[in-house]
Amino acid sequence: ETGVTQSPTHLIKTRGQQVTLRCSSQSGHNTVSWYQQALGQGPQFIFQYYREEENGRGNFPPRFSGLQFPNYSSELNVNALELDDSALYLCASRLGGLGTGELFFGEGSRLTVL
Amino acid sequence: AQKVTQAQTEISVVEKEDVTLDCVYETRDTTYYLFWYKQPPSGELVFLIRRNSFDEQNEISGRYSWNFQKSTSSFNFTITASQVVDSAVYFCALSDRSNTGNQFYFGTGTSLTVIP
Numbered sequence: 700e701t702g703v704t705q706s707p708t709h710l711i712k713t714r715g716q717q718v719t720l721r722c723s724s725q726s727g728h729n730t731v732s733w734y735q736q737a738l739g740q741g742p743q744f745i746f747q748y749y750r751e752e753e754n755g756r757g758n759f760p761p762r763f764s765g766l767q768f769p770n771y772s773s774e775l776n777v778n779a780l781e782l783d784d785s786a787l788y789l790c791a792s793r794l795g796g797l798g799t800g801e802l803f804f805g806e807g808s809r810l811t812v813l
Numbered sequence: 814a815q816k817v818t819q820a821q822t823e824i825s826v827v828e829k830e831d832v833t834l835d836c837v838y839e840t841r842d843t844t845y846y847l848f849w850y851k852q853p854p855s856g857e858l859v860f861l862i863r864r865n866s867f868d869e870q871n872e873i874s875g876r877y878s879w880n881f882q883k884s885t886s887s888f889n890f891t892i893t894a895s896q897v898v899d900s901a902v903y904f905c906a907l908s909d910r911s912n913t914g915n916q917f918y919f920g921t922g923t924s925l926t927v928i929p
Contacts, residue, residue, distance in 0.1 A: 742904070743919075744916035801848060809856070
């Protein structure tokens with residue numbers, strides 16, 4: 700196990716609702732990234748937080764937002780849910796915001812939007 | 814632009830056979846990093862290996878080996894004497910310095926089934 704924990708593991712929402720996903724990084728890791736993995740696809744980068752600041756963002760609309768807390772845990776918030784937001788949301792942590800070291804992933808939160 | 818291609822969508826092998834998973838990447842950066850991850854049904858991506866662009870030595874770890882060839886932009890992964898526990902989806906990923914946040918670019922994955 701990587702030490703990265705995510706909650707909830709599964710959830711179902713309806714279109715237009717809002718959702719918050721949570722992630723606790725591995726001990727000592729100050730960088731958290733979020734990825735979206737649609738069924739049968741590879742993970743797609745949403746954004747990354749380093750020392751409570753967003754320092755990278757992928758091609759996702761502003762309704763995808765996040766936070767990182769002083770203990771380096773993180774939240775992913777998605778507003779105005781759409782059907783295409785149904786996916787596995789993966790959180791990953793590592794040490795160092797600008798490095799290219801390996802990412803350590805949690806087991807993900809599987810979101811279904813009806 | 815960065816891109817990772819895993820042309821093999823699904824592979825099935827019989828236990829104890831060797832299997833090679835292909836990965837081809839694209840980047841304009843001269844410094845980059847390549848990764849392989851394993852994703853079992855639980856969903857967690859398990860880190861297998863990291864290789865930087867300046868180190869073309871092949872690597873072996875138990876039944877796993879990796880062949881990195883810059884000339885063909887490939888980073889292939891071989892499992893020797895496959896076992897049922899190797900059944901999973903395997904992802905190749907690229908990270909370079911030309912993007913903010915050092916995001917990882919993943920391929921679409923290869924689903925490996927090892928038949929007992």
